[in-house]
Structure formats: C-alpha cells, structure tokens
Amino acid sequence: MILLAWKFIKFDRSKSIGIVTAIVISIFLIGQQLGLLGFLMGLMGNLVSNANLTDRDIWVIENQTENVNVLNRIDQRYVQEIRSIKGVEQTYPIVIVSCQASFLDGKTAGVNLIGSEAPVFITGPTQDRIFEGRLADLATPEAVSAEFFNASSWKTELFLNKPIELNGKSARIKLITKKAQAFGGDFMYTTIENARFYGNLDPSTVSIVSVRLAPGVDKMEVIERINSLYPKLRAWDVEKLRNSTVKEILISSNMGMSFGTLVVFAMISGFFIIGLTLYSSALDRIKDYGTLKAIGAKKGYVNRLIVTQAFLYAVFGFVIAMLLLLGFQQGVKNSGLFINFSLPFVAFLFGLTLLISIGGSLFAVRKISRLEPASVF
C-alpha cells in the first residue's frame, strides 16, 4: 500500500510539491511560534526559575498581584514574623528595585536589581546559569551580575570587573549569567544591601519573603496559615506563582491571543490548502481510483490509499519542517533566543501534522468513497 501510495505521489509531482510545501509552511510557522512562545513564557517566569529554590519553598508577596514581576513592597518585619510560624525553617528577604545602568561608553539601560542575602542568594542565579565568575563574588561591595545576552541589546561589551554605574553610583560586574534573561527589564543580581543602596530603598521594606519549610511539613497548610494570619499578604507555592505570572502576562499583553490566533490560522490554512490540493489531486486520479474499484478493490482499500498518501505527505512535510525549525533554532541561539524542541513538543508537532494532513485528506476520501465503480464504463 505504501509503495502504491508513493507511486501516486511521485506521479503527481507538482501537486505533491504543493501539498508538502503547505505542510512545511504550516508546521514551521506553528513550531516557530509555539517555540518562541515557550521561550518567552520561560522568560516571564525566570525570576522564579533563576532562584535557588527547592520544593519546600514558598514566596510571600503582597496580595494585590498575581505577577511576580510586578510587586508592591511589604514591611521588612514580616520576614521575622513569618519565621516564627510553626513549620517554617527559615525566611529570606528579597528586594527588587529598578535602576538605570550606565556604561563607560555612555550607553544606558533599565535594569531590575535583584537583591538577596549572601551567602545563600536565594534568588540565584542558579549554578547552571552562571557563565563567568562565582556566586560568592557577589557578596563583595559594589558587586553585581550582568547577563551575557544583554551585551548586544545594551550595545556594550561585558566582562568581569567591568566598572558600571547604577543610578549614578559606581558598581562592578563580578558575575556574568547566561540564559537568565528577563521578560522586559533585564536582571542584575546582587546582595540585598547593594540592591537597597543602588535603588535608594528604605531598609524597612522588602519585595518578597522567601520561606523555606522544615522537611516533612505540609506546604498547603503553611500557605493557608500565612494567608489567614496576614490578610495583606499572599503566600504562593513558587511553581504556582510562576504559572500565575505567565498567565497574567499572556492575558494582559494579549500575547496568548496573538500567538494562539497565528497558530490556529496556520492550522486552518494548512488544513484547507492540503485538503483542497489533495482533493484536486484525487480528482485528477479519479479514473485510477474508479478503475481500482471496478477491478475489485474494496472501498476501504481505496480510502486507505488516499490516507496513506496523506500520511506520507505528513512525514515528508514534517521532516522538512523540523529541519527548518532546527536551523531556525541554531540561527537564533547566538542572539540569546533559546527555543526548546523537547521530545513531547516534537511529538505534538508530528501529531498536529498528521491531524492537518490526514484531516485534510478526508475531503478526497469522501469524494472517492462515493465514486461508483461503474463510473469507468
């Protein structure tokens, strides 16, 4: 059957090229857009992802927001109060302040300075995101980190010990991160003292209280306790806070709608282009299908022949689209755009290709299914 389907595909070369091209364009667009969305969603939650957290950690923030990138400050005293709650092992204050970074070459950039207590550095960056330098180097006065991939957007060169200014105060890059980018303002990591200093922040406030629970403690129970004790605060499982952040940004920026619409339209256009081209191809070969029926092929056989062609188109189209996507992935990697084509995502794309291609073939199947073998006389 596959050989016969292949012969039909090969014979109708121009239409076959059209169908495969439609699949490639559809799947490439869908893969590219979803990959890009995945990358941006990763950035949206990077404040959490970059942090040195465990599954015993909770973040407490003021209760007005569900987006960790947009925080109002809370009283510093909560850090001690929450530490006294049963089941809490430790609490860590986190400060996030906006600064203007100025470089020696006169370039400037808006950054978010993230400060947490040394030597733990609960906000990270995690070891796998440190490109140059050591986390402990951030514990020195004036020390801040910078993101490797921001060099191009800041249009400056980044290296260890590079002197910079933050809000007009002198600082020095002691750590370079990689893949720790932010969505919107760029991240610079430092100690809590430095963050307060550069951000001109009152020491009586913090942005987040990071709470580490004692082993074996029920996380939900502590979250509920904090929420009931402090109505102005909200305790979050960090994973849920990241998801909530992503959801908030997707909705408020209409990004979800925008990417979703593009993906849906790529699917619909692919479905109809493939469907109609396959239909037209089936009409071109209607005499062959009728002959097959007349000489004794069962209806199911002829239907399978069309679906097998659609399957082969899907495989060819998918392979070419994936090669293009991998090329795209490599091409944008150097600019800090990391698109992850995980195995489940690739499997999803293949499933989608089959859906579009085989779904599109149903127009042709329907037509040929009704074809009477007597039509060839």
Added chain:
Amino acid sequence: MQETVISLKGVNKIYKTGDTTITALDSTDLELKKGELTLIMGPSGSGKTTLLSIIGCVIYPTAGEVFFLDRKVTDLKENELAAIRLGQIGFVFQQFNLLEPLNALENVMQPMVLQQLPKAEARQRAKDALEKVGLLDRMYNLPKKLSGGQKQRVAIARALVTNPPIVLCDEPTASLDARSAAVIMEELKALAEEGKAVIIVTHDLRLRKFADRIIYVEEGKVSNTISNEEEYK
C-alpha cells in the same frame, strides 16, 4: 452443453434524477456461457453499458435476480461484489484504464496485489501474462509510453492474470486502429476458445465475425439474441 456462468432473470434497472425516471434496462432474461464470445450491440443509450455493469457485478439491478456461477449475487454486499469482480471477472475498458502512475508490470500485478498474493508470485505471473501478450520487453514502461494497442494488450494481461472465468470488455477496440483492433479481437477470440466467457459491448459491426453470439439491446430491452451462424445465414 456449455456451462452457464451468468444468468439474469427479470432484471431491470431504473435511474431516477429529480422527477425523471429512466428505465435503462427492462425485464431482461439472459444466460451467458463459458467458451462463448458474446457481443452486446445496440445504439448509444440503448442500455448496453448498464447490462455490462450488471453482468460485471458493478451495479445492482433495481429488480430481478442475477446469478453468478449459480450464486445469487443481487443480495450480496458491496464488498462481496468487489471480491467477485476481483477473483472471477477480468475487465477490459474502452480507454484501457491502466493506472497511470504504475508501469505495465505493476498494472498487471495490481489484481494480485489486491488478492494479497506474495509479491514474488504476483510478479512472476504478471511477467508471464505480459509475455503472452508480447509485451514483456515493455514491462517497465509507464502507460503514457505505450501505444493504444499496447495499452489494450496490457489491460488484457491485467484482466487475465488472475485467470477469471469471465472477461468483460467495454468497447475494447474503439480507441484502436483497424490492425490493432484485429489483433486484440483475435486474442479475445482465443480466450473464448480456451473456455472463458468473453462478453464484449461494442458499436463496431466489424466485430460480428468474431462472435459466437450477438445480443442486441434497444431502448433497455434485449430485443434479439442470435448465434453468429444465424446472423450470417
């Protein structure tokens, strides 16, 4: 006495399109036998093709019964009819109807592919069939690379490769020149002499000399069925 392969009893076929009803075949009784070359003749629109389609188990009659080798086929399902066509009937079409994407050998192999015979066996039998019609040297040619006569011989090879007892031909010489037509008719005549029932629908009066029996169809009725001897009396 030759064995009856197909018999039609009180068969009629009515087509309805909107308010119009067309009786393509009316109260037809007919018996077709092995070892006979039968011509079905008549003017255009007379019901010849409808008769051929019913004989070939391609369409169901509106009323009446069709027996194929003593088996009543009018009650069979579509797929069962397809199985009969595949195993028991060889078709030769006016426009040859070779599968365009397949070469001559693959075209001849196709009925055996549908029968799910082992590929090697199907290939060998297809080669033998092509050799019989003198086209072994053209077996890798696509239909578009063959002449009309060659295409029809490939179609005959395809029709015969499963060794069916019945060969149905729809205007097999209509697209051929006189010389190719004569060659094809000689081959079909030889098949009848080998014991097959060869049924040919045609307009071509020149073919009468090859027939053992001629059936005339007019306005949906089998108006006359005579043996060739009577025809030439």
